[in-house]
Amino acid sequence: VMPGGLSGTDLAETAHGLRPALKVLFTSGYAEPAVLREHGRIEAGELLGKPHSLSELAAKLRDMLDR
Secondary structure (H helix, E strand, C coil): CCHHHCCHHHHHHHHHHHCCCCCCCEEECCCHHHHHHHCCCCCHHHEEECCCCHHHHHHHHHHHHHC
């Protein structure tokens, strides 16, 4: 949740417009299916649910950067 009515998805799309190669990792405390229904544009590989451990975050980031 961000101020001014901007969503994380909106911010990611704007950032991609400036830097097309930018990789984005969304984190959410909501159940994954609920997030996907609300923001259908989020791909499963770009979403890390909360709570997560530091090692899970590191592994997800490494996976994204290696792709």
